[in-house]
Amino acid sequence: MSMENEIELVAVSARSSTFDATVETPTSQDTPRVETGNAALQSQEQLNDHQIEALPPVDGGKQAWLFLIGATYMETLIWGLPFSIGILHVYWTNTLFQGQGASAITLAATLQTGLLYMACAFFGPIFAAIPRWTKTLQVIGLIIGSVSMISSAFVTKPWHLIVTVGIFYPMSCACYFPCATLLFEWWHARRGFASGTMYAGTGVGGTVFPFIMQALLERFSYKAAMIALGLGYLVTGSIALIPIKRRIPLSRYDQDGISRIRPRIDWSFGKRKALWLGMMVIGVTSLGNFVPSLWLPSYADDLGLHSPNGTALVAILNAATAIGNGLLGYLSDKMSLRSTIFISCAGSAAACAFLWGFGKNSGVLVTFAIIFGLLGPSFSAVWSKIIHLVSRDDPAVTALTFSIFAFVRGVGNMSSGPISESLLKYDVLRGVIGAYGYKNYGILLIYTSVTILTGGAAGFFFNKIQSV
Incomplete structure (x- = not known):
């Protein structure tokens, strides 16, 4: 030659x-x-x-860190309200609509979080089909979330909350979804740490929002509180969206605005055991993981606790969740998947069964809030490792897998509301030794512990599944 x-x-x-x-x-x-x-x-x-x-570097560099900061704030903003919904649930039930529409109010509270998860299954394919519209869709989702909170300030009937807070607010998922999926482009070796940090924003929001809402409700009015939250949501969210962008530009696949290469989806991922096992673990644990956030304020009110009250207990639980997400994310980088799942599920189930079950004073309930917050709601930090087993770092499959897992978690969340409300109608454990669970909460605590522990048991099967 x-x-x-x-x-x-x-x-x-x-x-x-x-x-x-x-x-x-x-x-x-x-x-x-x-x-x-x-x-x-x-x-x-x-x-x-x-x-x-x-391309910008992964696992570090200015743009990767700015993305993580922006994504964490969006996580704080989008999920802060749903994870502190127990505060509004008490206000709606005891003040705004006292003596009426209890079922509608509970449904609105559970719909908000449940549909927010389930909306991921709707928006996932849309973002994949029109990726150039990602930022536009995020802005639209932010506006809808803001309008839903402002409109909830003018409700006059309990079912109005179902429409405003329960149905329209979850459309803000369009703002959140790219943060969770594009993170896989920016972080690889330290993905567990990055996802744990981002999901910690949920705990931060759940810690800050209850105090903000309580202060606004006490100093001003319900209407002023919701309008202020809606406006602040829109302004700060618009700033946080700026660094949320792709690491791999669309120009890599498109030339002159005309798509020349479209990523093909390897639908064989639907046959992988890791997908179905992940759905089982996430679905079962979700049936119980949301119960404490919803009913702990009511439990504290029934006990007559004032220091700390229900608001403070939820804030403590959510603050522990912020730390727990980072902790479980870090452990998922260092330990086997089944070990991380076992630590999360066994610890949180035991906390429900014993600490909340026999908690009749502030000291025990604060301890419960801390331990459960560290290990229970923080389970989402483990998702990145499960998604890796399913998608094997295929970007299209990563987005679809996240959509499926989020949908399953949403189903579990939505189901936990009506189930828990029905269980509270039975007082089969009233008067037993130790008055387990106080009044009629005993059966609810057993249900919560069993569902979480069952999910942890299913996680043991991950030991037989390896990424290739």
């Missing part, structure tokens, strides 16, 4: 590489012809003229 031909092959090979940079792939018409030594030199000069766009 002549020297000229060797140079030509090197040039074509370099120009075809797209692994770490965006370059222009040559066609048969613009491939340089090697006729003389000067022609070969000219071909090399043409190669050097091409602009190579290097």
